[in-house]
Amino acid sequence: MFVQPLATVAVLLGLVSLDRTWRVGDRSTFRWLAVGTARWCATAVLALTPEGTRRQRRLLDQGLGPAFMSECCRSGLLSSDIRWSGLRRASDRDHRLTGEGMHGMGDEEKSALSMFLEAQRVSVLAIIDGLDVTALTTAVLPSGWTPLGLVEHLGYAERHWFQEIMFGSAVPLAWPDDDHAPLTTPRPPSVVLDFYRAQCERSDAVLAATPLSAPVRERHPGSLGDEVTDLRRVVLHMIEETARHAGHLDAARELLDGKTGLGPR
Incomplete structure (x- = not known):
């Protein structure tokens, strides 16, 4: 009633x-x-x-x-x-x-993040393509980093964030990680490039098999560790870091042989 x-x-x-x-x-x-x-x-x-x-x-x-x-x-x-x-x-x-609760939308976000990260990786390799060993190991800025050393550093970054930070451990390195000055390398281009590609492949496997909301197992030192707390933010940070270093390589390539506008973007 x-x-x-x-x-x-x-x-x-x-x-x-x-x-x-x-x-x-x-x-x-x-x-x-x-x-x-x-x-x-x-x-x-x-x-x-x-x-x-x-x-x-x-x-x-x-x-x-x-x-x-x-x-x-x-x-x-x-x-x-x-x-x-x-x-x-x-x-x-x-x-x-939004995310893992609805399979299609979670896959769409992963695809978008993966696409933008891969574009920056491809840019890194395209920018240094065609440089000889001398150019790859030449520091053109006062800070002393070399193009090949920066690519190796990006391999370390992929390994650090997608393995050490996400899961607390990483595939062991084939060499000591303290045998060189920062952002340089004693290794030849073929070894460095294989290392970088292998780390990217492992990162992609983690991204494919892990929910974006999965929390990290380890904390990165400093304030960045407060910001990067799950896989989604790990990917976003790697897009950020790879894009930043691609810009560094852009400048180095122009100083080395005058070429600009390399890469897909």
């Missing part, structure tokens, strides 16, 4: 909110708020029975997105208790739909 009064109250509240939205001229908000109000009214009626309560929860999870919930909070249509519980439900729903 309480169905009609409660439904009437729900409709009136919805109409008040719609009227306020229409009068301030926010037509786009009006459209989706109207749809949301209709859903809200329906769930208010369904909530009157135990079975209806279960159906209401299902409808709320499916029908009240974060945009509608946020507008209800902003307009004062929801009380503080309902506001926070509703936002938590919306947040949980969004988490399920």
